[in-house]
Amino acid sequence: MNVFGVDIGGTGIKGAPVDLERGDLTQERHKVLTPHPATPAAVADGVAQVIGHFGWTGPVGITFPGVVTGGITRTAANVDKDWVDMDAGKLLGERLGLPVTILNDADAAGVAEMTFGAGRGRKGTVILLTFGTGIGSAVFTDGRLVPNSELGHLELHGHDAEKHASSKAKEDEELSWPHWARRVQRYLAHVEMLFSPEAFIIGGGVSRKADKFVPLIEGVRAEIVPAGLQNNAGIVGAAMAAAGR
Ligand code: BGC
Numbered sequence: 602m603n604v605f606g607v608d609i610g611g612t613g614i615k616g617a618p619v620d621l622e623r624g625d626l627t628q629e630r631h632k633v634l635t636p637h638p639a640t641p642a643a644v645a646d647g648v649a650q651v652i653g654h655f656g657w658t659g660p661v662g663i664t665f666p667g668v669v670t671g672g673i674t675r676t677a678a679n680v681d682k683d684w685v686d687m688d689a690g691k692l693l694g695e696r697l698g699l700p701v702t703i704l705n706d707a708d709a710a711g712v713a714e715m716t717f718g719a720g721r722g723r724k725g726t727v728i729l730l731t732f733g734t735g736i737g738s739a740v741f742t743d744g745r746l747v748p749n750s751e752l753g754h755l756e757l758h759g760h761d762a763e764k765h766a767s768s769k770a771k772e773d774e775e776l777s778w779p780h781w782a783r784r785v786q787r788y789l790a791h792v793e794m795l796f797s798p799e800a801f802i803i804g805g806g807v808s809r810k811a812d813k814f815v816p817l818i819e820g821v822r823a824e825i826v827p828a829g830l831q832n833n834a835g836i837v838g839a840a841m842a843a844a845g846r
Pocket of ligand 1: 665667676678706707731735738751763
């Protein structure tokens with residue numbers, strides 16, 4: 602069965618049809634830049650462009666970079682504040698004229714990783730963290746998700762952790778890999794102190810470069826593994842959610 606998945610990120614809106622048996626894209630994904638300001642109407646237009654590129658007419662799963670409960674977007678750390686408490690499911694469903702399911706981006710990536718990627722078959726507590734414009738988190742226990750965990754906003758040295766340790770912070774402050782790895786290490790140690798996971802799965806665009814920073818991280822007991830689906834996990838997880846998986 603194929604369902605369309607869209608991943609709304611801080612820099613790009615990307616999507617593709619997904620083969621749910623294989624957990625993979627059936628065609629090369631299409632990406633448009635996230636509009637600035639990322640207002641609901643402007644982002645909905647971007648999502649429509651991505652879907653229109655494929656002429657898709659079936660169900661669509663969409664990730665959002667904030668808390669989502671029952672189709673309502675509740676927070677908006679890296680997108681326009683008009684998303685707060687908005688019925689995004691209704692807005693996007695009407696704009697697209699298609700059945701829409703919307704969920705948190707890291708939760709979507711986590712579900713895809715636990716089914717098809719680095720989390721497959723892993724028991725106990727597993728935490729996926731996406732390092733991108735912000736830090737997203739998905740917490741699992743024996744494969745079951747605790748939705749909307751928001752560990753990117755833990756306080757670290759008096760700062761919102763994602764402002765300090767996201768890959769955007771690395772770019773904005775032009776940090777070297779070792780310098781940024783130290784920040785990621787402190788962040789992981791803090792999350793480990795709170796949750797004692799068996800494993801951290803590192804997702805987001807930077808997971809492609811895991812060899813540049815994961816080997817530099819010391820003093821964290823949990824296994825640290827790069828995401829298997831790399832930056833397509835959000836798209837795959839969105840499609841899974843739309844199919845009720
Ligand atoms: C948001 C999360 C999101 C993460 C990654 C954070 O700022 O609060 O909901 O998962 O960024 O996009």
